[in-house]
Amino acid sequence: MATHKLLLLPGDGIGPEVMAEVRRVLAVIERKGLLAFEIDEDLVGGSAYDVYGKAISDEAVAKAHAADAVLLGAVGGPKWDGVAYEHRPEAGLLRLRKDLELFANLRPAICYPALADASALKRELVDGLDLMIVRELTGGVYFGEPKEITDLPNGQKRAVDTQVYETYEIERIAKVAFELARVRGNRVTSAEKRNVMKSGLLWNQVVTATHAQGYEDVKLDHMLADALGMQLVRAPKQFDVIVTDNLFGDILSDVASMLTGSLGMLPSASLGAEDPVTGKRKALYEPVHGSAPDIAGKGVANPLAMIASLAMALKYSLGKPDLADTLDRAIAAVLADGYRTGDIYVEGAKRVGTTEMGEAVAAAF
Amino acid sequence: MATHKLLLLPGDGIGPEVMAEVRRVLAVIERKGLLAFEIDEDLVGGSAYDVYGKAISDEAVAKAHAADAVLLGAVGGPKWDGVAYEHRPEAGLLRLRKDLELFANLRPAICYPALADASALKRELVDGLDLMIVRELTGGVYFGEPKEITDLPNGQKRAVDTQVYETYEIERIAKVAFELARVRGNRVTSAEKRNVMKSGLLWNQVVTATHAQGYEDVKLDHMLADALGMQLVRAPKQFDVIVTDNLFGDILSDVASMLTGSLGMLPSASLGAEDPVTGKRKALYEPVHGSAPDIAGKGVANPLAMIASLAMALKYSLGKPDLADTLDRAIAAVLADGYRTGDIYVEGAKRVGTTEMGEAVAAAF
Numbered sequence A, B: 001m002a003t004h005k006l007l008l009l010p011g012d013g014i015g016p017e018v019m020a021e022v023r024r025v026l027a028v029i030e031r032k033g034l035l036a037f038e039i040d041e042d043l044v045g046g047s048a049y050d051v052y053g054k055a056i057s058d059e060a061v062a063k064a065h066a067a068d069a070v071l072l073g074a075v076g077g078p079k080w081d082g083v084a085y086e087h088r089p090e091a092g093l094l095r096l097r098k099d100l101e102l103f104a105n106l107r108p109a110i111c112y113p114a115l116a117d118a119s120a121l122k123r124e125l126v127d128g129l130d131l132m133i134v135r136e137l138t139g140g141v142y143f144g145e146p147k148e149i150t151d152l153p154n155g156q157k158r159a160v161d162t163q164v165y166e167t168y169e170i171e172r173i174a175k176v177a178f179e180l181a182r183v184r185g186n187r188v189t190s191a192e193k194r195n196v197m198k199s200g201l202l203w204n205q206v207v208t209a210t211h212a213q214g215y216e217d218v219k220l221d222h223m224l225a226d227a228l229g230m231q232l233v234r235a236p237k238q239f240d241v242i243v244t245d246n247l248f249g250d251i252l253s254d255v256a257s258m259l260t261g262s263l264g265m266l267p268s269a270s271l272g273a274e275d276p277v278t279g280k281r282k283a284l285y286e287p288v289h290g291s292a293p294d295i296a297g298k299g300v301a302n303p304l305a306m307i308a309s310l311a312m313a314l315k316y317s318l319g320k321p322d323l324a325d326t327l328d329r330a331i332a333a334v335l336a337d338g339y340r341t342g343d344i345y346v347e348g349a350k351r352v353g354t355t356e357m358g359e360a361v362a363a364a365f
């Protein structure tokens, strides 16, 4: 059996705790003889800064390049609020995304039936919700230059960020969205602000042109990003795949994740291009939630988003969609059995900590 | 009695229909001898383009400068989808905002008790909701240069938008937020992406510094814009005043407006700086909703957001906060009496059209 190289980057806050539960599930997979792993671990974020003085070491980046999949916990926390901008914890994550060219960020928003009542939205609006946000991840205002704060002669400051998109960047993310739609509900909604932004105008044109190049079987709609934000709250089930830029994707996917009842539940995959020779693609998997410093180290964090991120890795990087399904079903079963960490606790459920939740999933797997 | 100069710009789609109901209320105010108006009307958006070949005429802009308050309906519609970028309907609105330097966009999100059940959110999360989004309106990515699409040597295109903020722009909008908070719940939440954007970093620093210059009595929090999007959906009542930039404000205020049950209900005010001599400020009032071309001309549009925009004008431009309150109470009374346009209709209510709704408010006033 081929060995899969995994790099684990637990990061900050609750990252190490939830990553420990991924290790538990990986051990079960190996024990059952389903896959073999070569597992390495390194630092990212504030914990890397504390050791190396920067948010990720070159060595860790090199390991990420060599891995079949990177699993990342979370970065950041108030401890590093005073750190210089270029060394802040987030810089480690952003460097990984950029260096590995992980341009396609897949953020499913799924409402587990057992959790529908935990949503802020009325049950009928979210029950059965299953949408996928495809967020462009290596372009836009996150990386465009100039990006600087300068001193003006009048003693004031001037801050500039630059949103840049080139045709090929929009084309390749549109293709990812169309391909994904084909194995889902066959509908794509593209969101931008073409009425205000030139990059929105180009985005709209390139998505339309890409659609005409062999994706006509997929239904394509365009929606202004502000209107889409509204529609997400009003009637989220109208959507199948949403494709949008880096910054809109950041906000809209957070709004979408909250619809499902708990952020602690949602995974994400960040994918690079397929190598034309090996068919392999670089990939990083991480929960949508943050490092939750307020509950770090207490053993109460919800590990399900991190475990669901491993399921995405099984599907998109390790060639095991069947195992991914089994793992997803194990998560759903544990929830149906009433296991709940504090963030999703409801009256009458079995309140468990991070470890028990991980053990329950491992047992149900 | 001094005469107040009003400029009405009905615009496109349902704009003219809802503006007619503002005229009705203005007539009642005059008939009662409460205020005297000098009312002018002009074109903006697609309807201006059809006549002048541009989205607003210089003459209309001059009238807006001279007016005590501008009331605008809505701009845009599929009819003008093919129009060149610089002449699209939105350009008329954006030019007004920029030329009049209307940097402070106030967007209240209020949940009328009579409508709480129409919200996508559970009743207890929105009942009594009353938050105010203060959106910076003349800076950021909306107006920064370069803003262009260029051809690359490889046949591809490159689109650029530029987010720019200078210290004074952030300072003045922060002051508006703090002042407003003092006559409300005394809390301000400032939202940006300081972990990714240099403009977010400067925004954060300047808001903090402004707070320290005499606004320490107001409670100030900072929240990342993506996290704020989530919190708006999870627990909107935690907020009092939210201050944020032009683009984040665009999306977050649309999300917030949807929480209240109907977009058709919400007004907005766009204010300039106070003239140090006259104490007057330029101002434009418009509903948050769009031109709704699908229902335009059918007499079914909800005029309440437009009428509530007039209430904001009475409060912020015409020195009549008491009249504004009376008008707001008339709107609430009509809703409590069961009057509903189609967008907010529920079983058992009195279904009315645009005109009857306007008449009902005028009668209750």
Ligand SMILES: CC(C)[C@H](C(=O)O)[C@@H](O)C(=O)O
Residues within 6 Å of the ligand: A090, A093, A094, A250, B195, B196, B226
């Ligand atoms: C941590 C931060 C840099 C990051 C982002 O803004 O992309 C996060 O919010 C996310 O959505 O993954």
Ligand SMILES: CC(C)[C@H](C(=O)O)[C@@H](O)C(=O)O
Residues within 6 Å of the ligand: A195, A196, A226, B090, B093, B094, B250
């Ligand atoms: C019509 C459009 C240009 C405008 C904006 O993006 O500001 C609208 O969405 C708004 O929020 O007022």
